[in-house]
Amino acid sequence: MNKNIMEYDKKIIIWGADNRAHRFMMDYNIPEERVAFLVDRKKEKQDAGFRYILGCEKKEVCSPDILNDIAVDEFLWVITVGQPGEIIEELQKSERGGVNTFVYPSELLPCRNNLALYAMWAYHLENENRRNLSVADLKEKYNELFNNKKFVLPRMTMVLTTRCTYRCKECIEMIPYLKKHEDVAKEEVFQDIDNLVSNIDECVFLELIGGEPFLYKDLDAVLEYVVKEDKIRNVAIVTNGTVTLSEDMISMLKHEKLSVIVSDYGISDKPRIFVDKLREQEICVNVLYEQEWFSAGGCEKRNRGMEELKRQYDKCHAPWWCKTIYKGYMYACIRSIGLYDLGYIDKKQDLLEIKSNCREEIEEFFKRDWCDACDHCDWYTENHRYCRAGEQVNSFES
Ligand code: SF4
Numbered sequence: 001m002n003k004n005i006m007e008y009d010k011k012i013i014i015w016g017a018d019n020r021a022h023r024f025m026m027d028y029n030i031p032e033e034r035v036a037f038l039v040d041r042k043k044e045k046q047d048a049g050f051r052y053i054l055g056c057e058k059k060e061v062c063s064p065d066i067l068n069d070i071a072v073d074e075f076l077w078v079i080t081v082g083q084p085g086e087i088i089e090e091l092q093k094s095e096r097g098g099v100n101t102f103v104y105p106s107e108l109l110p111c112r113n114n115l116a117l118y119a120m121w122a123y124h125l126e127n128e129n130r131r132n133l134s135v136a137d138l139k140e141k142y143n144e145l146f147n148n149k150k151f152v153l154p155r156m157t158m159v160l161t162t163r164c165t166y167r168c169k170e171c172i173e174m175i176p177y178l179k180k181h182e183d184v185a186k187e188e189v190f191q192d193i194d195n196l197v198s199n200i201d202e203c204v205f206l207e208l209i210g211g212e213p214f215l216y217k218d219l220d221a222v223l224e225y226v227v228k229e230d231k232i233r234n235v236a237i238v239t240n241g242t243v244t245l246s247e248d249m250i251s252m253l254k255h256e257k258l259s260v261i262v263s264d265y266g267i268s269d270k271p272r273i274f275v276d277k278l279r280e281q282e283i284c285v286n287v288l289y290e291q292e293w294f295s296a297g298g299c300e301k302r303n304r305g306m307e308e309l310k311r312q313y314d315k316c317h318a319p320w321w322c323k324t325i326y327k328g329y330m331y332a333c334i335r336s337i338g339l340y341d342l343g344y345i346d347k348k349q350d351l352l353e354i355k356s357n358c359r360e361e362i363e364e365f366f367k368r369d370w371c372d373a374c375d376h377c378d379w380y381t382e383n384h385r386y387c388r389a390g391e392q393v394n395s396f397e398s
């Protein structure tokens with residue numbers, strides 16, 4: 001959707017009363033009076049209202065029951081929640097004339113392959129967590145990105161190990177099914193980081209992932225290495241929260257650049273205990289309570305046509321602004337790692353070797369509008385189905 005939001009003169013209703021709503025208003029310079037109100041299913045948000053971080057007035061947060069009382073087609077609906085399909089359907093059911101619905105950020109961004117816009121979005125996200133950028137700083141960032149054409153990566157993920165404490169049946173990376181489970185040598189990780197930063201001006205978020213990154217034996221050395229790298233602004237460790245951390249690791253995590261993202265699938269008490277422990281120590285921790293996933297389906301080739309693959313990649317949205325590094329290569333999508341390991345795809349489309357002096361190749365890689373992995377994945381296709389998050393291979397097989 002390349003339409004300029006300012007072309008609509010309707011009042012806006014934002015579905016999803018959280019930080020994304022705020023980012024949407026910042027990114028598109030939406031005056032507060034343009035927003036009629038917000039909608040959110042969560043009762044606590046309805047009770048609390050919505051407070052903008054940078055000093056806007058409080059707005060009312062309504063329950064979806066409001067759809068029965070208003071003319072849905074008189075508003076422009078901006079949907080900021082993760083899986084907008086159902087909401088769009090719900091709005092369409094109440095439609096009388098023609099409902100205008102837009103998904104933020106995926107559809108509202110004026111140009112999908114505009115990495116600078118995603119980088120700007122990432123700076124706002126950083127600011128929500130760390131409150132380290134003033135409005136003047138954000139304007140300067142904007143200027144650097146759009147006028148000085150600095151090359152900033154919004155988010156990168158880096159696989160440190162394919163070992164994991166879980167064997168999730170629907171792991172998008174296909175960890176349980178890989179041929180080998182091993183740690184990447186720390187020297188190789190350092191080399192990848194050096195190569196990456198030699199090509200860019202900044203990376204806003206680097207996420208260290210696995211498998212389970214807290215199983216990685218040289219995590220302390222890697223953390224020391226990345227926090228010293230000025231071009232990497234924030235480092236997050238993405239974990240399933242099942243590993244007991246040493247006191248040394250806990251003190252290391254207090255570094256201002258570091259945070260921990262915990263995925264809690266509700267299949268064990270360990271993540272809750274893990275999170276409590278980190279919070280006691282005032283470590284920055286974000287928890288994702290995941291009960292359902294999209295199932296990516298099997299690895300087999302679906303033989304989709306190019307238009308279909310491009311549509312799928314576009315809807316999936318993540319690969320436009322985040323790639324994954326693993327053992328000297330940048331992968332178009334995290335699923336490509338498993339598919340490549342298992343021999344389902346070759347290097348041509350989905351892998352880029354990272355060397356020093358390959359900035360143009362990286363830029364081009366981010367601009368690609370499809371990847372081979374999509375032909376081995378059901379996300380964002382009509383075949384997609386939901387599955388239980390964290391369901392284990394063993395329990396399924398037994
Ligand atoms: S915990 Fe994460 S990385 Fe490990 S198997 Fe499950 S989904 Fe994959």
Ligand code: SF4
Nearest residue numbers: 316333373374377379
């Ligand atoms: S394979 Fe395609 S649809 Fe599946 S997760 Fe990757 S980019 Fe998204």
